[in-house]
Amino acid sequence: MLEIKESVVEIKKSRLKHLLLKELYISGPSTVIKISKIVHSSPPSIAMLLNELAEEGWVMEVGVGSSKSGRKPVLYGLNSSHGFVVTWSISKVKGRLVLYNLNHDVYAEKDYNFKLENNNSYAAFIAEKTREFLKEEKIDSSRIIGVGICMPGLIDKNTGYNYTHKNKEDKPLNALIEKYLDVPAFTLNDAKAIAFGEKRFGLAKDYNDVLAINIDWGVGLGILLKGEVFNGTAGFAGELGHIQVRPMGELCSCGKTGCLETVTTTEVLIRRVKEEIAKGRVSKILQLSNGEKDTITEDLIIAATHQGDELCIDLFQEIGTELGKALSIAVHLFNPELIIVDGLLARAGKFITIPIEQAINKYCLAEFRDHLKIMTSQLRESAASFGMYAYVMEHIFESGV
Amino acid sequence: MLEIKESVVEIKKSRLKHLLLKELYISGPSTVIKISKIVHSSPPSIAMLLNELAEEGWVMEVGVGSSKSGRKPVLYGLNSSHGFVVTWSISKVKGRLVLYNLNHDVYAEKDYNFKLENNNSYAAFIAEKTREFLKEEKIDSSRIIGVGICMPGLIDKNTGYNYTHKNKEDKPLNALIEKYLDVPAFTLNDAKAIAFGEKRFGLAKDYNDVLAINIDWGVGLGILLKGEVFNGTAGFAGELGHIQVRPMGELCSCGKTGCLETVTTTEVLIRRVKEEIAKGRVSKILQLSNGEKDTITEDLIIAATHQGDELCIDLFQEIGTELGKALSIAVHLFNPELIIVDGLLARAGKFITIPIEQAINKYCLAEFRDHLKIMTSQLRESAASFGMYAYVMEHIFESGV
DNA sequence: ATCAATTAAAAAAATTTTTTATTAATTAAA
DNA sequence: TTTAATTAATAAAAAATTTTTTTAATTGAT
Numbered sequence: 001m002l003e004i005k006e007s008v009v010e011i012k013k014s015r016l017k018h019l020l021l022k023e024l025y026i027s028g029p030s031t032v033i034k035i036s037k038i039v040h041s042s043p044p045s046i047a048m049l050l051n052e053l054a055e056e057g058w059v060m061e062v063g064v065g066s067s068k069s070g071r072k073p074v075l076y077g078l079n080s081s082h083g084f085v086v087t088w089s090i091s092k093v094k095g096r097l098v099l100y101n102l103n104h105d106v107y108a109e110k111d112y113n114f115k116l117e118n119n120n121s122y123a124a125f126i127a128e129k130t131r132e133f134l135k136e137e138k139i140d141s142s143r144i145i146g147v148g149i150c151m152p153g154l155i156d157k158n159t160g161y162n163y164t165h166k167n168k169e170d171k172p173l174n175a176l177i178e179k180y181l182d183v184p185a186f187t188l189n190d191a192k193a194i195a196f197g198e199k200r201f202g203l204a205k206d207y208n209d210v211l212a213i214n215i216d217w218g219v220g221l222g223i224l225l226k227g228e229v230f231n232g233t234a235g236f237a238g239e240l241g242h243i244q245v246r247p248m249g250e251l252c253s254c255g256k257t258g259c260l261e262t263v264t265t266t267e268v269l270i271r272r273v274k275e276e277i278a279k280g281r282v283s284k285i286l287q288l289s290n291g292e293k294d295t296i297t298e299d300l301i302i303a304a305t306h307q308g309d310e311l312c313i314d315l316f317q318e319i320g321t322e323l324g325k326a327l328s329i330a331v332h333l334f335n336p337e338l339i340i341v342d343g344l345l346a347r348a349g350k351f352i353t354i355p356i357e358q359a360i361n362k363y364c365l366a367e368f369r370d371h372l373k374i375m376t377s378q379l380r381e382s383a384a385s386f387g388m389y390a391y392v393m394e395h396i397f398e399s400g401v
Numbered sequence: 402m403l404e405i406k407e408s409v410v411e412i413k414k415s416r417l418k419h420l421l422l423k424e425l426y427i428s429g430p431s432t433v434i435k436i437s438k439i440v441h442s443s444p445p446s447i448a449m450l451l452n453e454l455a456e457e458g459w460v461m462e463v464g465v466g467s468s469k470s471g472r473k474p475v476l477y478g479l480n481s482s483h484g485f486v487v488t489w490s491i492s493k494v495k496g497r498l499v500l501y502n503l504n505h506d507v508y509a510e511k512d513y514n515f516k517l518e519n520n521n522s523y524a525a526f527i528a529e530k531t532r533e534f535l536k537e538e539k540i541d542s543s544r545i546i547g548v549g550i551c552m553p554g555l556i557d558k559n560t561g562y563n564y565t566h567k568n569k570e571d572k573p574l575n576a577l578i579e580k581y582l583d584v585p586a587f588t589l590n591d592a593k594a595i596a597f598g599e600k601r602f603g604l605a606k607d608y609n610d611v612l613a614i615n616i617d618w619g620v621g622l623g624i625l626l627k628g629e630v631f632n633g634t635a636g637f638a639g640e641l642g643h644i645q646v647r648p649m650g651e652l653c654s655c656g657k658t659g660c661l662e663t664v665t666t667t668e669v670l671i672r673r674v675k676e677e678i679a680k681g682r683v684s685k686i687l688q689l690s691n692g693e694k695d696t697i698t699e700d701l702i703i704a705a706t707h708q709g710d711e712l713c714i715d716l717f718q719e720i721g722t723e724l725g726k727a728l729s730i731a732v733h734l735f736n737p738e739l740i741i742v743d744g745l746l747a748r749a750g751k752f753i754t755i756p757i758e759q760a761i762n763k764y765c766l767a768e769f770r771d772h773l774k775i776m777t778s779q780l781r782e783s784a785a786s787f788g789m790y791a792y793v794m795e796h797i798f799e800s801g802v
Numbered sequence: 803a804t805c806a807a808t809t810a811a812a813a814a815a816a817t818t819t820t821t822t823a824t825t826a827a828t829t830a831a832a
Numbered sequence: 833t834t835t836a837a838t839t840a841a842t843a844a845a846a847a848a849t850t851t852t853t854t855t856a857a858t859t860g861a862t
Contacts, residue, residue, distance in 0.1 A: 009849085012441065032841080033839090033840070040412050044842080045818090047842085067838080070827075070829070070839025071828055071841075072828065072839085073841090074841085208634070225626065230626070232610055232736025233736050235736070236736040239733040239766065239769070243729075244726075254766060329730055333624075333641065333730075333731055333734055334734070335638040336633065336634060363644075363645060365643055367635070368637060368640070408820080409821090410820065410847080433810080434810070442849085443849065443850045444811080444850095445850075445851095446848090468809060468859085470809070470860070471857075472808085472856065472858055473809085474811085475810085804862085806861085806862095807859085807861095808860100811856070812853100812854080813854070815850100817850065818850075819848070820845100820846080821844105821847075821848105824843070825842070825843085826841070826842090828838080829839100830835100831836080832833100832836090
């Protein structure tokens with residue numbers, strides 16, 4: 001985006017400009033004097049840089065600020081329509097494209113139905129749909145400053161290899177998207193995106209060390225340390241779904257036995273409901289599904305739960321306890337201040353958070369529980385795309401170093 | 402140490418000076434031009450700052466550097482005798498004081514015998530012994546730039562409360578030491594200190610995401626992320642000893658059951674050896690202890706292990722497996738590139754690392770094992786004090802912000 | 803041994819940045 | 833309504849920093 005030049009002066013200037021953009025992006029419109037205090041540069045310098053950024057189109061005057069007495073300051077903010085970010089949040093069963101302007105606003109969005117599979121035509125599909133979408137929305141592709149894609153599973157931070165490219169014969173998703181669309185592309189695990197979305201726009205705003213658990217078709221753990229997404233060496237950090245919770249348990253898709261994912265996913269929940277009903281246990285669920293066993297869905301189960309159905313509540317108790325037990329290990333290792341519960345099953349609300357909390361109280365040392373909070377996401381499905389948007393924005397603003 | 406002034410220029414200058422000190426401390430002697438490239442300032446500026454630091458006593462010319470052709474550059478380095486750092490590394494059964502100069506050299510050291518107990522006269526004791534020691538070594542206390550203390554157990558990052566101050570009625574250790582000795586004081590969990598020691602002076606030098614497991618009278622896990630000590634919100638991160646590994650297991654000192662610490666500490670090992678021998682199992686141990694059962698120590702057990710004693714090897718296999726199982730969870734959550742095994746039981750070498758490695762191979766997904774290395778510490782007991790020294794130095798050099 | 807090439811250091815010149823002073827805008831009290 | 837107080841923006845002066853030039857030191861090839 002902004003050019004980076006060689007000399008010491010140019011390097012410093014470029015850094016400072018990126019810093020200003022990031023400051024405006026994170027804290028919103030601000031004044032010359034406020035910014036100069038934050039970045040430790042003199043007001044004339046900041047004014048000059050802001051004017052340069054305004055000429056380049058990134059920044060604009062967005063009004064006047066307040067003051068108890070004296071002249072009112074000019075407010076500078078990002079020029080929201082100077083660029084757009086495309087995000088794809090992909091689950092095992094569908095994909096959503098969201099187009100954001102530079103001011104955190106959803107400009108347009110669209111859902112796509114498809115199955116996440118190990119298939120290297122994936123990148124081409126995403127690129128194609130993105131192009132189509134931009135045409136529909138009449139946005140020239142040159143105005144896109146970055147693309148972000150989040151999906152479940154392990155995603156290699158360095159190579160970009162992921163679920164859709166397990167064979168590693170083809171180029172990784174990032175590189176392919178960049179080739180097809182000629183824009184910087186970023187890939188991130190979905191739970192990590194959710195965690196970051198909560199940091200910038202949700203419950204985690206004022207917290208730095210956060211675990212975000214995404215209970216969906218799998219179990220993902222997104223970790224924020226010092227307010228930033230924690231990746232680990234390869235980008236695999238937070239893989240909670242495949243720790244063993246039942247030593248002689250079921251065979252997992254990963255090849256091991258008794259993984260958390262064999263107990264606490266939406267898929268397992270649906271299966272367990274069906275099993276219990278088949279065993280003859282009574283439940284409101286059958287009413288809700290018009291007596292059909294095959295049409296039992298997660299939506300029905302959650303509805304039944306909120307209506308007080310004992311079977312469903314028991315099953316959420318079971319799942320929550322197991323999750324809480326696993327989470328209490330993560331709590332001992334990360335010492336977080338907040339746990340956010342998100343994903344399809346988070347819609348069960350208290351019915352899942354209370355068992356989780358109970359298990360944490362049982363298995364964690366007191367010191368770890370003292371200031372730990374547990375909440376369910378308010379952003380819901382949008383957490384991931386918001387997080388991806390923020391991830392793209394900040395990586396672009398940071399690349400000025 | 403260095404004064405911090407108000408104006409933009411002074412702030413920048415102060416920051417740069419601290420940065421130079423840190424650079425010289427970490428990378429050793431360097432030249433004006435090298436430094437200027439690293440910190441993006443012009444050579445004249447760097448030369449000026451180095452001269453100022455030299456006048457203040459922190460820096461000195463330490464020789465001339467090499468060059469393929471052309472004039473040889475002056476090497477600037479820290480003035481090693483301009484200050485000293487005192488470190489205390491405290492275990493459950495003893496304490497060691499080490500005095501370092503600014504150049505990573507051990508100037509003097511001394512061991513003290515005492516038991517770590519919940520007792521608020523602790524700080525006074527440490528301060529008193531430190532003063533005595535400095536008098537013996539004829540070092541004026543004004544030359545001490547910082548004190549670092551590491552010990553097992555939970556240590557609150559913010560308040561400094563720790564094992565020795567569980568009741569929280571008294572002032573925390575940090576504050577007390579600072580009061581008694583009038584020097585900045587830092588407290589850190591011992592496993593964290595070991596991890597950081599390995600980062601600066603040991604096996605972890607070239608690694609950023611590292612787990613250091615300290616198998617001692619307890620089990621501690623020190624975590625390095627991006628090369629820095631990871632603390633978590635309160636400073637409790639890495640508490641591996643109290644995750645439940647045996648659901649219906651022994652009662653732990655923490656009040657819970659089946660904690661890792663009920664299985665994998667030196668104490669448990671000694672007890673298990675005695676138990677097995679009492680049960681009639683044959684072992685070389687009894688020869689080594691002259692037939693006495695009460696004089697069996699960890700040293701004897703490790704010696705017997707290296708001599709091929711089956712009982713001891715079996716027990717290390719048991720401990721290693723359990724540790725490896727617990728570590729594999731940590732591997733899934735942190736995705737590290739290196740695991741370092743340290744502490745008393747690390748002296749068993751391969752006899753403990755192989756079972757650990759085997760368990761990790763069994764319980765971790767392939768992607769996590771791909772680039773993961775497992776090593777035993779070379780620094781041994783000195784890792785903790787080295788780490789504490791580095792921690793103190795870097796916090797002091799960083800406080801210029 | 804001498805000279806060209808190379809690199810560092812120091813000095814001088816040029817530029818950038820900060821600081822200070824001035825002017826402009828706004829609020830609240832007289 | 834006027835005036836003092838306050839804060840922002842701008843301009844000018846001062847200071848600091850970088851860049852360029854010059855000088856010094858060193859290596860290696862001729």
